[in-house]
Amino acid sequence: MTESLREQQLRMTRFIRNPQAHEPPPGIEARRLAVYRQLFFGNLQSLLAGNFPVLHASLPREQWQGLTEDFYAVFHCRTPLFTEVAGEFVDYLEGRAGQPGWVAELAHYEWIETALLLSDKAEPDHDPDGDLLDGVPLLSSLAAPLAYTWPVSHIGPDDIPSEMPAEPTLLLARRGADLQVHFSRLAPLAHALLVSLQQWQLTGREHLKALAEIAGVEPAAIEGQGIALLRSLKEQGVVLGTRPNCGAPRRSPLARF
Incomplete structure (x- = not known):
């Protein structure tokens, strides 16, 4: 039975996310698949490098490449918003073993600046002249x-x-x-x-x-x-x-x- 369009899309996205663990979809030449992967993964790497410039510069190239590839392949983000991907990367690093402890903490330190810059939280009602001891x-x-x-x-x-x-x-x-x-x-x-x-x-x-x-x-x-x-x-x-x-x-x- 011919695969549905959704099944074809899922097969392609699995391969693009993790080509080592999934077979390529049939009927698409390897060159085109490589272009798609570079397009999607390259955009993610650029996004993360922009959000974590100090971490990116402080890690060896191979380590940064490995972390971003693993994040792209195995971590299931809970947000569709590009502005929130950095927070997902922090969660990924905090749950990942086998790396120096400063890596996840530095990522969080860089992320909190972006989170505060983009925050649209409204301050709750308050009395600006209230007694700070008894209030x-x-x-x-x-x-x-x-x-x-x-x-x-x-x-x-x-x-x-x-x-x-x-x-x-x-x-x-x-x-x-x-x-x-x-x-x-x-x-x-x-x-x-x-x-x-x-x-x-x-x-x-x-x-x-x-x-x-x-x-x-x-x-x-x-x-x-x-x-x-x-x-x-x-x-x-x-x-x-x-x-x-x-x-x-x-x-x-x-x-x-």
């Missing part, structure tokens, strides 16, 4: 606290880490009013506070109390620093203001910092 501080949806095992902000073709550093790299990524993404280093307390704001709807005072308990100190020991930090984040636009307390959990199971 519930609201973190901007265009700000993200980040923690990496590897020094991703310093990795490049001439600076490839040979061993894992003793301290993590803690960063804040945020899209400013200038529509540019800015990265800044964070102290452990600042990172822990931002993660708490991101995950839990607590008053500012409750956030600081929970962090003090995790650190094993009295709340008074970090309250002054915490209040100043909340105000600084508000001035930077990282914290937008406050929102009503929605009865969220009163304790935050953050990791010790």
Whole structure:
């Protein structure tokens, strides 16, 4: 029985994605198939190289080629949008064993900039003049606290880490009013506070109390620093203001910092 058009298309796409694992469709000369594969795979490689310029430049050519070919062949993307393929590549790298740990982290570091640049999230209702201690501080949806095992902000073709550093790299990524993404280093307390704001709807005072308990100190020991930090984040636009307390959990199971 003659193959349906859909079956023919599926056979061709399987071969183009992974010619080592699938037979070529009948009736199409090898030269034409090679042109199709180069067209589709070449476009994907160009897209990924543009989204991950530092990773692309830092990996040996053969390794980059192998990663992109394997991604194209075996990873099933869940989005039809070209602008979201980079996020799928990050997921692929995070689940792939047998590579230096900095590879997936560097990819995520490069991707988060694109994700914030393209984000169309609207900020929720909030009181820009709310009390940051007795109200519930609201973190901007265009700000993200980040923690990496590897020094991703310093990795490049001439600076490839040979061993894992003793301290993590803690960063804040945020899209400013200038529509540019800015990265800044964070102290452990600042990172822990931002993660708490991101995950839990607590008053500012409750956030600081929970962090003090995790650190094993009295709340008074970090309250002054915490209040100043909340105000600084508000001035930077990282914290937008406050929102009503929605009865969220009163304790935050953050990791010790």
